[in-house]
Amino acid sequence: QVQLVESGGDLVQAGGSLRLSCAASGIIASINGMGWYRQAPGKQRELVATISSGGNTDYATSVKGRFTISRDNAKNAVYLQMNMLKPEDTAVYYCNVRYSDYWGLGTLVTVSS
DSSP states (O other): OOEEEEEOOOEEETTOOEEEEEEEESSOGGGSOEEEEEEOTTSOOEEEEEEOTTOOEEEOTTTTTTEEEEEETTTTEEEEEEOSOOGGGOEEEEEEETTSOOBOOOEEEEEEO
16 A cells, blocks of 8 residues: 655745655655645645656745755655745745655645745
8 A cells, every 4th residue: 555644844944944744655666757746725736846766856936945855765754844934935835746546635834924
């Protein structure tokens, strides 16, 4: 069974930083592409960042230069380092196995102005 558990969401002031974690089981994250999505109130879920099985990364224009996706193969975990947070980053953030419908339950990030 595949399980993804996100953690690290919090209330943070604009300009601050957070690191989100995604603990994966039932898969080997190092050989699966992984992604982070987010969904703000009243908006559609959007793709934020991806990391391929080969380690290539990609980012939404809105977060490029501020967010970094990474993985720790030994811990079978994926991370999203978020710097220079803005109020518009406020959303529930979800971990996803790329090209699948495997999701975690999400972790809430709230950025105050």
